[in-house]
Amino acid sequence: MTTPLLEVTDLKIHFFTDEGVVKAVDGVDLTIERGKTLCLVGESGCGKSVTSRAFMQIIRKPGKLVDGSMLYRFKKDDGTDEIIDLAKLDPKGKPIRQIRGQEIAMIFQEPMTSLSLMHTVGQQITELIRLHTGATKHEARNRAIEMLQRVGIPKPDRLIDEYPFRLSGGMRQRAMIAMALSCNPTMLIADEPTTALDVTTQAQILDLMLELQNDYGMALLFITHDLGVVAEIADDVAVMYLGKIVERSDADTIFNNPKHPYTQALLRSIPKIAMQRDELEPIKGMVPSPFRRPVNICQFQPRCNQRFEACSRVEPVSTLINENHSVRCLLYEDVAAVHQADTEAVAHG
Amino acid sequence: MWQYILRRFTYMIFTVWIISLITFAVIQLPPGDYVSTMVSQMINSGMDELPPDFEQEVRAQYGLDQPIYVQYYKWMRNIIRDGEFGYSWIYRRDAKDIMVERLPASFAISAFSVLFIWMIALPIGIYSAVKQYSLADYTFTLIGFIGLAVPNFLFALILLFISYKYMDQAMIGLYSQKYETAPWSLAKFWDLVKHLWIPVVIIGTSGTAGLIRTMRANLLDELNKPYVDTARSKGLSETTLLWRYPVRHALNPFISTIGWILPSLIAGELIVSIVLNLPTSGPVIFNSLMDQDMYVAAGFILILSTLTVLGTFISDLMLALLDPRIRLS
Ligand SMILES: Nc1ncnc2c1ncn2[C@@H]1O[C@H](COP(=O)(O)OP(=O)(O)OP(=O)(O)O)[C@@H](O)[C@H]1O
Ligand SMILES: [Mg+2]
Numbered sequence: 001m002t003t004p005l006l007e008v009t010d011l012k013i014h015f016f017t018d019e020g021v022v023k024a025v026d027g028v029d030l031t032i033e034r035g036k037t038l039c040l041v042g043e044s045g046c047g048k049s050v051t052s053r054a055f056m057q058i059i060r061k062p063g064k065l066v067d068g069s070m071l072y073r074f075k076k077d078d079g080t081d082e083i084i085d086l087a088k089l090d091p092k093g094k095p096i097r098q099i100r101g102q103e104i105a106m107i108f109q110e111p112m113t114s115l116s117l118m119h120t121v122g123q124q125i126t127e128l129i130r131l132h133t134g135a136t137k138h139e140a141r142n143r144a145i146e147m148l149q150r151v152g153i154p155k156p157d158r159l160i161d162e163y164p165f166r167l168s169g170g171m172r173q174r175a176m177i178a179m180a181l182s183c184n185p186t187m188l189i190a191d192e193p194t195t196a197l198d199v200t201t202q203a204q205i206l207d208l209m210l211e212l213q214n215d216y217g218m219a220l221l222f223i224t225h226d227l228g229v230v231a232e233i234a235d236d237v238a239v240m241y242l243g244k245i246v247e248r249s250d251a252d253t254i255f256n257n258p259k260h261p262y263t264q265a266l267l268r269s270i271p272k273i274a275m276q277r278d279e280l281e282p283i284k285g286m287v288p289s290p291f292r293r294p295v296n297i298c299q300f301q302p303r304c305n306q307r308f309e310a311c312s313r314v315e316p317v318s319t320l321i322n323e324n325h326s327v328r329c330l331l332y333e334d335v336a337a338v339h340q341a342d343t344e345a346v347a348h349g
Numbered sequence: 350m351w352q353y354i355l356r357r358f359t360y361m362i363f364t365v366w367i368i369s370l371i372t373f374a375v376i377q378l379p380p381g382d383y384v385s386t387m388v389s390q391m392i393n394s395g396m397d398e399l400p401p402d403f404e405q406e407v408r409a410q411y412g413l414d415q416p417i418y419v420q421y422y423k424w425m426r427n428i429i430r431d432g433e434f435g436y437s438w439i440y441r442r443d444a445k446d447i448m449v450e451r452l453p454a455s456f457a458i459s460a461f462s463v464l465f466i467w468m469i470a471l472p473i474g475i476y477s478a479v480k481q482y483s484l485a486d487y488t489f490t491l492i493g494f495i496g497l498a499v500p501n502f503l504f505a506l507i508l509l510f511i512s513y514k515y516m517d518q519a520m521i522g523l524y525s526q527k528y529e530t531a532p533w534s535l536a537k538f539w540d541l542v543k544h545l546w547i548p549v550v551i552i553g554t555s556g557t558a559g560l561i562r563t564m565r566a567n568l569l570d571e572l573n574k575p576y577v578d579t580a581r582s583k584g585l586s587e588t589t590l591l592w593r594y595p596v597r598h599a600l601n602p603f604i605s606t607i608g609w610i611l612p613s614l615i616a617g618e619l620i621v622s623i624v625l626n627l628p629t630s631g632p633v634i635f636n637s638l639m640d641q642d643m644y645v646a647a648g649f650i651l652i653l654s655t656l657t658v659l660g661t662f663i664s665d666l667m668l669a670l671l672d673p674r675i676r677l678s
Contacts, residue, residue: 056582058581092586092587097585100583100584101583105582106579108578108579113574113576114579116580116598118671118673119594127583127593131583163677179583
């Protein structure tokens with residue numbers, strides 16, 4: 001296994017609202033490999049966006065990063081690695097600001113509102129380039145035009161002086177991508193970058209992102225609830241449920257050998273894959289209110305079709321059922337024990 | 350863009366015209382006219398033997414016997430063609446001369462009030478929004494509400510009282526004695542500026558309080574917009590990003606508020622000037638309305654309203670400069 005670019009352990013982000021504490025992210029473990037694509041999937045509200053924002057320390061009030069570490073392997077100019085714990089950085093401080101935009105860049109869900117309508121596309125891109133590279137106005141502008149061209153915008157030297165409200169959604173999202181990639185980030189976070197677009201544009205943007213990832217070689221954290229997209233682009237998949245990662249493995253394993261009942265249910269609920277087997281079924285039950293989440297028991301248990309008596313008593317922990325596949329479900333805790341015993345037996349030989 | 354300006358300009362001309370109509374009509378509303386006021390004053394002062402057709406003659410002399418639309422037409426024609434605003438029966442001078450004497454001080458007070466309001470409201474509004482629910486935010490809110498709640502005339506009276514009692518000198522008037530009757534000059538203007546702050550503070554306070562609330566609310570709306578997250582995710586410092594993005598967006602409605610602030614400033618100026626007995630338009634307008642000195646009243650009201658409309662027009666222009674969505678549509 002290669003050394004991961006970003007290693008997140010036990011990340012907890014809580015929102016301290018007047019009505020109570022919302023544990024939006026409640027102990028997330030994740031690793032992102034250099035140059036690979038990790039898809040983070042899960043139902044609306046499970047905490048995908050909040051998790052990804054934490055990596056850049058741009059959590060909105062009243063949210064607070066209360067626990068956990070995010071070890072980022074920063075490649076210094078002399079080629080050596082420096083490990084930075086992003087969780088320890090001051091959200092307003094200089095170190096995190098140097099990482100934002102330059103090391104880790106982000107594309108947001110809403111191309112309509114994620115760009116300022118009062119500034120030209122060019123102003124918004126060159127600002128970023130100049131901030132991190134110290135380029136002159138002229139150099140930054142050329143670089144911006146080059147990037148706009150790269151993301152397939154026609155007549156980029158004209159469009160650079162346009163205001164975003166004069167562009168279509170697809171064009172705006174392309175401009176957003178051009179901006180995010182303009183400083184050659186090591187890692188790109190894309191938070192549902194195609195959800196707000198029509199189907200044709202969605203496919204184009206997705207192709208573009210894959211192509212760019214091939215060219216630039218950045219790690220990609222892709223957030224979506226569209227499993228069809230996941231099947232297309234993911235190297236690894238993490239499935240999130242109510243602020244926790246419930247299953248994590250490579251894409252093949254997740255699609256062909258899902259273990260967690262929630263993952264299995266998710267797969268049954270998508271038309272493309274389920275239709276062939278004639279068994280499309282939505283996941284029953286509702287996501288519980290964020291204030292009334294069950295504690296110290298399995299979170300998914302009320303909606304689970306494989307629950308047994310222990311599920312409403314014991315909280316499952318994340319168990320490694322083989323070296324590249326972890327599941328958070330009581331069904332597999334024994335298996336893990338067996339696996340562990342096996343490896344130990346082998347080791348003792 | 351030009352279309353937008355042209356449209357606004359047309360609105361402005363139209364509005365001024367409507368205002369002139371209304372002004373003229375309203376001034377005619379009270380029963381009687383200056384001649385009847387004059388006659389009753391003459392009788393009161395002991396003249397009981399007036400020629401029987403005296404009233405009629407005076408009316409004819411001033412054109413008051415003609416239908417109101419003819420009077421209006423002549424009034425407008427003289428203003429537009431000759432810049433003449435008619436005659437003041439009370440002061441026995443051209444209305445224009447009185448206006449030239451009085452209006453500059455009114456403009457100065459209103460203009461400085463706008464500046465004062467902006468200079469205070471903008472930074473405090475921004476600060477209150479960024480530090481929402483902080484002690485400072487609550488304090489400013491409290492002061493703001495007091496500023497809103499205390500009427501201008503009361504504020505003026507309180508200042509007046511304090512200045513009499515503790516400063517041996519009433520804060521009355523706008524000029525030092527040596528400039529009181531001097532013609533307009535740079536020195537006189539500077540003298541005016543030095544005296545101006547009292548009415549400016551009084552008039553500006555309530556407007557400031559209102560505008561702080563506006564700015565705070567606008568900015569709070571903008572601070573949570575996705576484009577702010579985008580800007581932050583680029584690595585901009587909090588201060589740079591605040592001024593470059595959300596403040597820029599929040600300024601829009603802020604500038605539109607000049608439109609409604611100007612009339613209240615003018616009204617505030619009138620009242621405060623009466624209370625503090627300032628040599629501005631206020632006392633003259635008040636007296637001319639009481640005595641039905643119609644051309645003086647109408648002239649002042651017309652010019653002040655036109656300026657208000659002009660202020661709104663300027664704020665529209667600023668909006669267009671600031672907001673590409675308006676400029677390019
Ligand atoms: N400002 C906030 N105040 C209170 N709770 C919040 C706030 N923002 C997010 N949350 C909580 O965090 C949870 C996760 O939100 P998040 O936006 O990460 O969901 P998501 O998985 O990205 O969903 P979606 O697919 O709809 O984007 C939400 O259920 C919500 O309860
Ligand atoms: Mg989201």
